[in-house]
Amino acid sequence: MSRIGVAFDKARADGRALLVGCMPAGFPTVEGSIAAMTAMVESGVDVIEVEIPYSDPVMDGPVIQKASDIALAGGVRTADTLRIVEAIAATGAPVVTMTYWNPIEQYGVDAFARDLAAAGGTGLITPDLIPDEAGEWLAASDAYGLDRTFLVSPSSTDGRLKMTVEHCRGFVYATALMGVTGARAQTSQAAPVLVSRVREVTDLPVGVGLGVGTGAQAATVAGYADGVIVGSALVRCVLDGPDLPAGLTALRTLSAELAEGVRNPAR
Amino acid sequence: MSTDTSSPSGGVPDVAGHFGRFGGRFVPEALVAALDELDAAYRKAMTDEEFLAELEALLRDYAGTPSLLYPARRFSAEAGARILLKREDLNHTGAHKVRNVLGQALLTKRMGKRRVIAETGAGQHGVATATAAALFDLECVVYMGEVDTRRQALNVARMRMLGATVIPVTAGSRTLKDAMNEAMRDWVANVDDTHYLIGTAAGPHPFPELVRDFVRGIGVEARQQCLDLTGALPDAVAACVGGGSNALGIFHAFVGDTGVRLYGFEAGGEGVETGRHAASITGGSSGVLHGTRTYVLQNEDGQTIESHSISAGLDYPGVGPEHAWLHDTGRASYQPVTDAEAMAAFELLCRTEGIIPAIESSHALAGALKVAPGLAAELGREPVIVVNLSGRGDKDVHTAGEYFGILDKE
Numbered sequence: 191m192s193r194i195g196v197a198f199d200k201a202r203a204d205g206r207a208l209l210v211g212c213m214p215a216g217f218p219t220v221e222g223s224i225a226a227m228t229a230m231v232e233s234g235v236d237v238i239e240v241e242i243p244y245s246d247p248v249m250d251g252p253v254i255q256k257a258s259d260i261a262l263a264g265g266v267r268t269a270d271t272l273r274i275v276e277a278i279a280a281t282g283a284p285v286v287t288m289t290y291w292n293p294i295e296q297y298g299v300d301a302f303a304r305d306l307a308a309a310g311g312t313g314l315i316t317p318d319l320i321p322d323e324a325g326e327w328l329a330a331s332d333a334y335g336l337d338r339t340f341l342v343s344p345s346s347t348d349g350r351l352k353m354t355v356e357h358c359r360g361f362v363y364a365t366a367l368m369g370v371t372g373a374r375a376q377t378s379q380a381a382p383v384l385v386s387r388v389r390e391v392t393d394l395p396v397g398v399g400l401g402v403g404t405g406a407q408a409a410t411v412a413g414y415a416d417g418v419i420v421g422s423a424l425v426r427c428v429l430d431g432p433d434l435p436a437g438l439t440a441l442r443t444l445s446a447e448l449a450e451g452v453r454n455p456a457r
Numbered sequence: 458m459s460t461d462t463s464s465p466s467g468g469v470p471d472v473a474g475h476f477g478r479f480g481g482r483f484v485p486e487a488l489v490a491a492l493d494e495l496d497a498a499y500r501k502a503m504t505d506e507e508f509l510a511e512l513e514a515l516l517r518d519y520a521g522t523p524s525l526l527y528p529a530r531r532f533s534a535e536a537g538a539r540i541l542l543k544r545e546d547l548n549h550t551g552a553h554k555v556r557n558v559l560g561q562a563l564l565t566k567r568m569g570k571r572r573v574i575a576e577t578g579a580g581q582h583g584v585a586t587a588t589a590a591a592l593f594d595l596e597c598v599v600y601m602g603e604v605d606t607r608r609q610a611l612n613v614a615r616m617r618m619l620g621a622t623v624i625p626v627t628a629g630s631r632t633l634k635d636a637m638n639e640a641m642r643d644w645v646a647n648v649d650d651t652h653y654l655i656g657t658a659a660g661p662h663p664f665p666e667l668v669r670d671f672v673r674g675i676g677v678e679a680r681q682q683c684l685d686l687t688g689a690l691p692d693a694v695a696a697c698v699g700g701g702s703n704a705l706g707i708f709h710a711f712v713g714d715t716g717v718r719l720y721g722f723e724a725g726g727e728g729v730e731t732g733r734h735a736a737s738i739t740g741g742s743s744g745v746l747h748g749t750r751t752y753v754l755q756n757e758d759g760q761t762i763e764s765h766s767i768s769a770g771l772d773y774p775g776v777g778p779e780h781a782w783l784h785d786t787g788r789a790s791y792q793p794v795t796d797a798e799a800m801a802a803f804e805l806l807c808r809t810e811g812i813i814p815a816i817e818s819s820h821a822l823a824g825a826l827k828v829a830p831g832l833a834a835e836l837g838r839e840p841v842i843v844v845n846l847s848g849r850g851d852k853d854v855h856t857a858g859e860y861f862g863i864l865d866k867e
Contacts (some may be wrong), residue, residue: 226753243628244759244760245760246629246638246746246747246761246763247638248485248638248641248642248645248747249485249645251642252628255628259628259629262760267758268758268759288663290745291483291745292744292745292746292753292755292759292761293758293759293760294759295744295745295759296744296755296757296758296759297758297759315571318483318484318485318543318748319483320483320484320486320489322481322482323481323482323483339489340486341485341486342486342854343486343487343489343490344487345486345487345488345489345490345491345648346486346487346489346490347490350486350489354486355821363486365485365486366646368487368645368646368648368649369642369645369646370642370645370646379702429781451746
């Protein structure tokens, strides 16, 4: 079982959900993103999701788009991302990567899997790669023992949901609503239904993402999911801060609030 | 005849939309159900006589097709080839794109959706979509890069007059690719009641195949018209290639005619060697963009590189996957045409034929001028070249006026 699987098991035993916090690599700089992710770990984020910035992120809302643009304008490379993964994995927190397919394809699918495993990453979340097109990634992730997280959606048919989940390892990513990343005022009504549909076909842990931004929302999602995935709200702390130290302070505060939320699931 | 669906390239794409190693579906899972629904509706429609009859009537009575095949005698004299212009510029809304939007708007109705969204570069597809939306009483939102809204202000006004909402996109390079990203994001959020009316033969399966089939009447008509006019098939067919719908539209009926050379002319911008161009096949490499695997302008890390062209409609860093496949198989030949070459051809057509072409289509004209001498030498006679005059130049008057320095200073 991967480090993420172990972490999910432990959280289950403790009667709480895992907090997965996402930050684009190289935002605002390579060193800045290491500082941000380290601050998240220190403030109670259980798993770090390192998003490899991509120029055309169609599943991301304006906050992560802007952060990705800043990272790319700063010259971050895929190889830098792997260095960041290594630095954060050294803190002991499980580190999963997330990105669109083209950066992986251009790096070389097998080479990426090899280097991600060597850096201590646990796996990859693929927002625009469905299992139907994932032959090369299935082989590479098997070869290097990496987790693979495909997304399921409220619009997934039962057949596709089952097929997608069967190709997942580590955990399943349930997109809480029909839309792109970004904090929402209310949590989704569709998410609990989707999570229970996933549970009918697998024992894998289920993480819920899209739209979570407060401790209360985290507690709500923790009531029915194994993992609460937060991106835009955390990124915004750094994006909106007048400087990096101020951004990190806001990031620590929100991380702690979310960590409190996942430890007090609303049932 | 214009809705004849028999395909000479049997088995391509496969059922999952692969054209050889290209095509497919690289999309968020959230969109798969809608793509499957669209695929089913499209396949059903293409064998439904009622649908086909309705589409054919619209194409004839509303869009004004079949478009003419016009022997451009004075332009031919300059070219050293017999140039036959497929006059898609005379269609309602001024470009070939009306064929695609009428087909997709009819499908939208059939799927019971009430809202269409579209991306547009030059604005031609946006105008065509807004037109069809007005005709079919659909809500219409068009995403357009902010840079393009300035380059093509006239088309923005046209879309608004037709009742569409135009949303300028300020992300990324603020051009067509970013408009497409934004349309995809809208679609992910509103897929229940919304159809994404993609404007070119690109994007995830089934769009490349579906769009091609809705525009392939161009080639079906041109092939017969050329036979009627000259008693033979042409020696070559030429078209400009951005995303590539007008080119596929005119190529497809000729793919099985191995004696007919197919030339796609990409936007070479300031020259492929300068890096400032939009020639994805000539100057790009295989990658994944906007839901499909194709040739893409990208850096080593797979980040999309901004494209450059004087023509907003060709200013796109990817290309439809069927073109990538036609390139790999060698069935079609793709070459770059620079801004300067395109504008020279633009001026030549204006002066010799009294036709103001779209700058997009001017790339096809320039390409025909470039390949004509070689073809003539190879054949030992004057070659016959069908050029897809895919759009009219009204929308480009400002750009061309500035280029030629013929606008009066305010």
